[in-house]
Amino acid sequence: MALFRFDSPRFPPQAQAAREQARAFLADELEGGRFAPHRSSWSTFDAAFSRRAGAAGLIGITWPRRYGGQERSGLERYAITQELLAAGAPCFAHWVADRQSGPQILRQGSEQARTEILSRICRGECYFGIGMSEAGSGSDLAAVLTRAVREGDGWLINGSKIWTSNAHNVHYLIALARTGAAGEDRHGGLTQFIIDMASPGVTVRPILNLAGGHEFNEVHFQDYYVPDHLRLGEPGQGWAMVTDELAFERSGPDRFLSDYRLLVELVNRVGTEPDAREAVEIGRLVAHLQSLLGMSASIAALLEKGLSPNIEAALVKDVGTAFEKDIPEVARRLVACEPGLDAQSDVFAQTLGNVVLHAPAYTLRGGTREILRGIIARGLGLR
Ligand SMILES: Cc1cc2nc3c(=O)[nH]c(=O)nc-3n(C[C@H](O)[C@H](O)[C@H](O)COP(=O)(O)OP(=O)(O)OC[C@H]3O[C@@H](n4cnc5c(N)ncnc54)[C@H](O)[C@@H]3O)c2cc1C
Structure with missing residues (x-):
């Protein structure tokens, strides 16, 4: 029996x-000078861009029409996602909602939550963040201490989250909270809730990242009331849902195309007559990219069938983020150029500058390399 399911x-x-549709939209955006590919990536938040992408029919496309979707296939969505990333489009505003929160609400949300939220996501008007990590539980999500207790027709939440990307910009978080006993395997008693950031009882405090930017935050809940219709799944099912959600989060082309623009600029800089070393180094990157595209598209097909390819997703993220960390290394070996962030630096130097600052996070966000390798080892029967 095959241990990993990677078909073509x-x-x-x-x-x-769908690819052509995305390309036409992006060409128009670029022609209008509405984003700068060398200064942005999928982790660049630009609500105006997301509203335009929504109007162009590029968000939530697989969801049912009654919730604003277009009932198109996961592979059509995959093609659109790939084009947005390859263009260096600033798509973080809608990214999490389109990639994982919307699908989770569709599968596990109440009818009221689906009706109130999904069509706004499709229009590019409603954004989500992920409230999983806490100070004492990043890798070990079973250790979350944020608590939700029954209160009338809803739940009262107390506790804190950390590293919450865009909590200061989004309309909702999906937060993991403890609602009961952990049980022997420690995976019991966890439940996910949709947190409306406009409701009282939630406070956001910024954390500046290594690049000096404000991308993530601490989020504190103090007697935050969440109505029961914003609970996801049955109480205590949170672990299985988080695991499913991580397959969406870890397997997409965003896990190996974060700095694709640097690869493009590297090829532009080297030109059409590379020497032997340049040809070998760039050829190796392109070959790896091709394999990753195949692996990740294969997971998109499994997700489309309603399967949970968690082990394959862990593999794609581990190999993919190693690849995207390799691109700046190769770029620095091949081109003698100081990274620069100011507008006077040339496009190559600016792209390199952005990537060098953000690359350390690639193997941490969405699950660290060691944790992914643990999951893969378990899949291979090694632990
Ligand atoms: C840019 C960025 C954005 C993020 N955005 C979000 C977000 O929006 N929402 C959210 O919830 N979280 C977010 N995170 C948090 C991220 O998911 C966690 O940082 C990550 O899961 C690691 O958890 P930790 O930081 O608590 O490290 P720890 O879990 O304390 O790990 C520290 C080190 O120990 C290693 N380690 C831990 N356990 C084991 C083990 N069992 N075996 C071997 N090694 C181990 C880890 O690999 C790591 O190297 C973000 C992180 C980054 C960098």
Whole structure:
């Protein structure tokens, strides 16, 4: 029996049409000078861009029409996602909602939550963050201490989250909280809730990152009341849901295309007549990229069938983030250029500057390399 499920999915003709649709939208955006590819990535938050992407029909496309979706396939969505990343589009505002929160609400949310939230996500008007990590539980999510207790028709939440990307910009978080006893395997008693950031009892405090930017935050809950219709799944099912959600979070092309623009600029800088060393180094990167694209598309096909390819997703994220950390290393070996962030630096130096500052986070966000390797080892029967 195959341990890992990596088939070569056949992209339907509609996926090519979706790709063309995304390319036309992006060409128009670039022509209008509405974003700078060398200064942005999927972790750049730009609400105006997301509203335009929503209007162009590029968000929530697989969801049912009654919730604002288009009932298109996961492979069409995959093609669109890939194009947005390859263009260096600033898509963080809608990214989490489109990638994981919306699908989770569709599968586990109440009818009221689906009706109130999903179509706004599709229009690019409603943004989500992830409230999993806490000070004492990043890798070990079973250790979350944030508590939710029954209160009338809802729940009262107390506790804190940390490293919450965009908590200061989003409308909602999906937060993991303890609602009961952990049990022997420590995976029991956890429940996910949709947190409306406009409700009282939630405070956001900024944390500046290594690049000096404000991307993530601490989030504190003090007697925060969440109505029961914003609970996801049954109480105590949170662990299984988080695990499923991580397959969406870890397997996409965002786990190896964060700095694709640097690869493009590297090829531009080296030009059409590379020497032997340049050809070997860039050729190796492109070959790895091609394999990653195949692996990740294959997971998109498994997700489309309703499966939970968590082990394969862990593998793609581990190999993918190693690849995206390799790009700046190769770029620095091949081109003698100081990274720069100021507008006077050339495009290559600016792209390199941005990537060098953000690359350390690639193997941490969404699950560290050691944790992913533990999951992969378990999948191989090694632990
Ligand atoms: C840019 C960025 C954005 C993020 N955004 C979010 C967000 O929006 N929402 C959110 O909830 N979280 C977010 N995170 C948090 C991220 O998921 C955690 O940082 C990550 O899961 C690691 O947890 P930790 O920081 O608590 O480290 P720890 O869990 O304390 O780990 C520290 C080190 O120990 C290693 N380690 C831990 N346990 C084991 C083990 N069992 N075996 C071997 N090694 C181990 C880890 O690999 C790591 O190297 C973000 C992180 C970054 C960097």
